[in-house]
Amino acid sequence: MGFINNSKFRAVVVLAFIVGIGLTNRVFSQEAADAVAQAVDTAAVAVADTAAATDTVAATDTATAPATVASTKTTAVAAVEESGSDIDPQVYMNFFYGLLLVFFVCVLVGVIGRIIQVYELTRRMNGKDTTYYMRNFNAKLFLLALVLGLYGVYWSYVHHGAQSFRAAVTEHGAQIDTMFIITTVICTVVLVIMHIAMFSFAYIYRARPTRKAYFYPHNNTLEKIWTIIPAVTLTVLVLFGFFTWRSITNVSEEAQKEAILIEVTGEQFTWTVRYPGRDGKIGERDYRLTTPLNGLGIDFNDKSSWDDQLASEIVIPVNKPVRFQIGSKDILHSFYIPDFRVQMNAVPGMKTYFQFTATMTTEEMRDKMDDYNYDFVMLCNKICGGGHYNMQKKVRVVTEEEYQAWLNEQPYFFTEDLRKEFQLSQAANGDEVDANLLAQAN
Known part of the structure; x- marks a missing residue:
């Protein structure tokens, strides 16, 4: 067909083919997923039957039990294999x-292309314009695309x-939201103006x-305008962000002392949370002290570490400053x-440190969200491997009374096994540790 020689129609045909293949793969993938799900359900039924048969065997004569269990297992395995091999x-x-x-x-695209070619040929035979009418049509499409x-x-x-x-729930978050809104407004205004200009000019x-056509290769005034205005705008935005960030991260020593200190350590693919205990201090760490029991390498020569507590989640009191001490055991992560x-990071x-105050x-x-299953979540925002997507920890903001009650229930890092390991290491180094003092550590 002659329309194939036209590059426009070739591009449309290729695009249609790609879209069609994408839809086909989606259907095929969905059906395959359904088939796999059906296989899993069948296997689950077989396993359930196995469990029921095992319970039955337990209540029957012991002489027939092995044969019955073996038969049931064989049936289950056969069901799994059969389910895995069958595709609807x-x-x-x-x-x-x-x-x-x-x-x-x-084919439909090809037919449309042929109709357009016949229409152009008819106009040419009748002595009508065959070039500018399509350009007028395309220009009107530009206006339609602008409106849409x-x-x-x-x-x-x-x-x-x-x-x-969604509005932030921290004191400093209001400053970041303001910066975000201003940037969004400026970008939106530029987007609207530029698209109106480009699409209108095309028409x-x-x-x-x-x-x-008039070729306009150079104009100093225009170049100054479209260089200086964006440069000044971006400079203002960058300085705004810089001073906002400094106001958030440069915390005075007095404010640091008033905050609750919490340590968060990342590793592939989990977070470990350590609270300071009664003394309000977190013990030092040394990677050379890392053992299977002491995964963080906590230096128990520092007595501040003896009452540090382990938490499975992050719980902080509302309207009270919290300072996070952030680290990593292996590669770069992001709190x-x-x-x-x-x-x-x-x-x-x-x-590294980040201090803030939750306000809700x-x-x-x-x-507020009318969602009673909603939780704040701490994530890793640096792609750190295959389990990156699941590297998260729940964050709860509670009242001061609830926080103290929760904290009193958390276990200590310095467990009995770690005390014994610490005593042995000290004895090997020729140092002595008061056993009574260790016993009173927690």
């Missing part, structure tokens, strides 16, 4: 229909804005038989709590 024929049917759909779309695009921006802000942005200055506007061999409890946030 409908999967192949759907894949075949998908290929037919791709072929139909390509701007409406899409408006629709996205209205319907997706609340999903992508206004479309090719016409009475107009000749990230989206609702708090908190992010700081966890660097191996280096301590978890229960208040659940009431």
Whole structure:
């Protein structure tokens, strides 16, 4: 067909083919997933039957028990193997229909291309314009695309804005939100103005038989305008962000002393949380002291570490400053709590800090969102390996009374086994440790 020689139609055909293949693969993948799920369900039933048979065997004569159990296991294994090897024929049917759909779309595009060529040939035979009318048509499409695009921006802000942005629940988060909103407003204004200009110019200055293109290679005034204005705008935004960040991270020594100190250590693919205990101090660490029992390499020669507590989650009191001491055991991670506007790298061999004050409890946030399963979550925001997606820890903000009650229930790092290991290491080094003092450590 002659339309194939036209590059525009070739591009459309290729695009249609790619889209069709994507839809076909999606259908095929969905059907395959359904087949696998069905196989898993069948295997689960077989395992359940195995468990039931085992219970029955336990109540029967012991002489027949081994044969019955073996028979049941054989049946279960056969069911799993059979389920894993069978694929519903409908999967192949759907894949075949998908290929037919791709072929139909390509044929349809070809037919449309042929109709357009016949239409152009007819206009040429009647002595009518065959060049500028298509350019007029394309120019009008630009105007239509401009209207639809701007409406899409408006629709996205209205319907997706609340999903992508939610007010922070920390004191410093309000400053970051302000910076974010200002940047978004500036970018939106620039986006709207530039798209109106580009799409309108494509319509206004479309090719016409009475107009000749004017080449405008250089203008100092225009170049100064589109260089200086963006440069000044970006400079203001960068300085705004710099001073905002300094105000958040440069905490005075007095404010640091008032905050609750919590240590968070990242490793592939988990977080370890350590609270300071009654003395309010976190013991020092030394990677050379790491053992199977002492995974953090805590230096128990530092008596501040004797009452440090281990936590399975992060719990902090509302309206009270909290200072996180962040580190890593292996590679670079990132301590990230989206609702708090908190992010700081966890660097191996280096301590980093982030101090903030939460202004809303978890229960208040659940009431606000009308979602009583909602939790604040601390994530890793640096891709650190295959288990990165699951490297998270729940964060709860509670009242002061609830925080103290929770803290009193948390176990100590310095367990009985670690005390024995510490005593043995001290004895090997020729040092002595008061056993009574160790016994009173916690």
